[in-house]
Amino acid sequence: MIIRDSGPEDNQGLLELTRRAPMSGGLQLRIDRDPDFFEILRKRGEYRTFVVEDKGSIVGSWSVVTHSVYINGSREIIHYLRDLKLDPQYQGSLAIFRLFKYVTDSQRERSADLHFTIALKGNQKVISMLGGRAGLSNFEYVGTFNLNYCIPTPFRKRLGLLHLVPDPDLNELCNFYDKFYKNYQFGPVITTGQLKGYHNILLKSGDKPVAAITLEDPTSYRKTIVVRYSLTFRVILSFLRLLSITRLITRPPGEGDTLKTLYVKYLAHDQSRAALKKLIKYSISLAYKQKYHFLCLGLHEKDPMLPYSRKLPGLKVDVLGYISSLSGRRLNFDDLLNGLLFEDHPLT
Secondary structure, three states: OEEEEOOHHHHHHHHHHHHHOOEOOOEEEEEEOOOOOOHHHHHHOOEEEEEEEEOOEEEEEEEEEEEEEEEOOEEEEEEEEEEEEEOHHHOOOOHHHHHHHHHHHHHHHOOOOEEEEEEEOOOHHHHHHHEOHHHOOEOEEEEEEEEEEEOOOOOOOOOOOOEEEOOOOHHHHHHHHHHHHOOEEOEEOOOHHHHOOOEEEEEEEOOEEEEEEEEEOOOOOOEEEEEEEOHHHHHHHHHHHHHHHOOOOOOOOOOOOEOOEEEEEEEEEOOOHHHHHHHHHHHHHHHHHOOOOEEEEEEEOOOOOHHHHHHOOEEEEEEEEEEEEOOOOOOOHHHHHHOEEOOOHHHO
């Protein structure tokens, strides 16, 4: 068994691994990243992907994406550990621990310090590994994120005296986001280049921005295929299909179909959560109009918008956030635990 950095020649092997390692649960999903496994990582910036190779086949992988973020209001570099995959035949082996050790040792050699990762709530195998098991690097829990896969509906909330700017000036939008995300831990440092290619919407009162949202559709480089529904999900699905006949919701996907999800990548408001709620409702109706199955809105457990998000009809999923300093740097975890955290959910 060999663990190493990947290269372009590993593209096909990584694509095949994603097909062999579906996400389990009541809704079994398979990620399809044809034709380029690395495209979604490339869109995020600097990255590294590590692979486990055995008998000439790639049987495991893990990626690291580097971002500039705000921590306590100051810019820091943080490395996001993403995309952990393991061939089902290697579940229960030492492969995942060897991969974890190789990645952290390799990153430490490059003086990469702060690392952040997430784990699905209830995934005890990964969570126990993050707790420093078997001498591995210890990750500290820093909060829970709730992902609401909102069901698109055709209803549109009236905007009143506010007006939409569907193609806003990117410099103005960047400044608006920057002011907002400085108040978050791991808040992104956003450039105009990072906003290009996404659906950006600004809501204004006169000439003053009051709310903004950036939407991402990753379908062209990350398709989610429905493999199998559990019996419970099939019952729910039958009800939703009947409801979709009334055109109140989008018709849900069947087994073998692509699950089309529009993600809320960034959002912000200027002391007006009411304006942001209107913009979220507008985005949900936009997702319906464009025939998406879900609009995914992910928020930290302490986010003031979370109670509103939880009331929106949809499927709720909780993920846990963890951070580690590979250099042994002492972080003020109280600030992290008591603050608002940001997570780039379209990459999850």
